[in-house]
Amino acid sequence: MFDIQEIRSQFSILNRQVNGKPLVYLDNAATSQKPDSVLEVWNKYYTELNANVHRGIHTLSQLATEEMELSRRKIQKFINAKHDFEVIFTKGTTEGLNLISYILTQKLKKDDEIIISYLEHHSNIVPWQLLCERTGAKLKVIPIDENGILQLEYLDQYLSEKTKVVSVNQVSNALGVVNPVEEIIARTRKSSDAYIVIDGAQSAPHFQIDVQKLDCDFFVFSGHKMYAPMGTGILYGKQEILESLPPFHGGGEMIATCSFEGTTYAALPFKYEAGTPNVGGNIALGAAVDFIEKVGHENIQKHENALLEYAQKQLLEIEGLKVYGEKAKRAGVVSFNLEGVGIASDVGMILDKMGIAVRTGHHCTQPIMEFFNIAGTVRASFAVYNTFNEIDLLVEGVKKAQRMLS
Incomplete structure (x- = not known):
């Protein structure tokens, strides 16, 4: 009730x-406010469990690792990802989109095309502009009408063998318009082998997400808009795609072996989680999922x-x-x-x-x-x-x- x-x-x-x-x-x-249950979990980490994860054999490190990986599994279920290692912890939607645009650099060349929409947040515009600057690719924009509704006939006109990325939000942050991402994905799959990116920053707090049903290649969202602490977020990517692409950041955690002669990379998800993560925030993100599912x-x-x-x-x-x-x-x-x-x-x-x-x-x-x-x-x-x-x-x-x- x-x-x-x-x-x-x-x-x-x-x-x-x-x-x-x-x-x-x-x-x-x-940003949303945070329920006491989420704040209590965040506080408990720093008062009872504070340690780095995946690196220590001591008790606190093991407990912190277990809690963060439990949170990853909660988020896997929350978005219905096929595998927990397809769930990558980030700082938020902006970092997720920048990560994707960077690791796709080698997949684009001059005169390839990227399609976005008029309804995008700057974080789903600028990273693609930067990718265009790096590769010589061109940006195309799906227009809107006077009610902010996407004119999808332009998507059909734009799609071609040159299309390498289609990136749109599921819900507009400025207008609240719900975009027909299922239809956008279906039309793209029919006409192109482009990577499909969905910005879920404004949808994850409001309705059920099913990335397998959507059949998107990437899905990104922020924790702080869905009752979790700031500085938390998720990048979902299909296993075969993430495994085929290069890392984003280099450093600790993301290596398998490292020498002066060369480095090999860790398996997913750690390949994309370089450095010390926001452990307390990531655990609290799992608590925010618990809150949403309880309501x-x-x-x-x-x-x-x-x-x-x-x-x-x-x-x-x-x-x-x-x-x-x-x-x-x-x-x-x-x-x-x-x-x-x-x-x-x-x-x-x-x-x-x-x-x-x-x-x-x-x-x-x-x-x-x-x-x-x-x-x-x-x-x-x-x-x-x-x-x-x-x-x-x-x-x-x-x-x-x-x-x-x-």
Whole structure:
């Protein structure tokens, strides 16, 4: 049974006040708050288990290793990877995407093509631009319509034997638009042997992920957006692909043998996990998976969809308010502006005085803002602990901002 008050009781930070008002935290697309159970696991590592992993025969090292590898297996199940060694610990989505773009360097040559979409975060644009600079490859971009919906007929036009990479997000961080990644993958497989990369930073917190069913080659996401500590993330890659590609970083842990004459590399996953990992964070990421599965994917999705529907309905009753991506299928985000009101950050500052945390600006998606000919938006984004009352407070805050700024 879904009990919102019981869920909220697990997040101590939600009891605090901001500017003398109860905190209303609606910036979950930037980072989610962390349940006490996750923080307790993180703290337990540093107070009871602190040691490096995979390297020591002493008790603490063995226990820390067991806990981190247990977390890897939890994440394997969470995304339905075929093998636990296909799950690579990273610092987050950005590092995962940079890792992929770097190790694919030898697979591209001049005039090869990479396809991304207009809806991408900068972290799914810049690494591919850098890959183009290194190889002479060309970047192609799937356009959007006025609702932020991808125009997939352009994907069909772009796909060819020159296509080496197709990389898109599953959910837009700026608009919340849910992209038809299953269809994108199917169309790509039909017309090309390109590597398919899915940015799951905004989807992993909101609904069930099945990488085998998707049949993507790579899937990346961040821990801190799904109730885990910052500095944690996952790169999933198919075994045969990861084994065929070179390492990203060189150093400890990722070697099989090392001499001045040459080095051989460790088996997966350690080939891509050079140096000391974020052990406490990685273990706590497993605890975040436990939290999500205890609440239930279906419960989370149902509650968040209801919040989104209610928020959009209430906000659109405000005269002069525009929601971007209004007609698109969305998850967890409502992004809007008020006509005739300065800049989005002015609205955000007034909301902050009322204890309401939202994100304002371009959300690291400047091409989207340029498409809509705006500098930025006000973005309210939801998590499982948010309530309908908080949305009512948001709406009243937006009305107040409109009165003050008009």
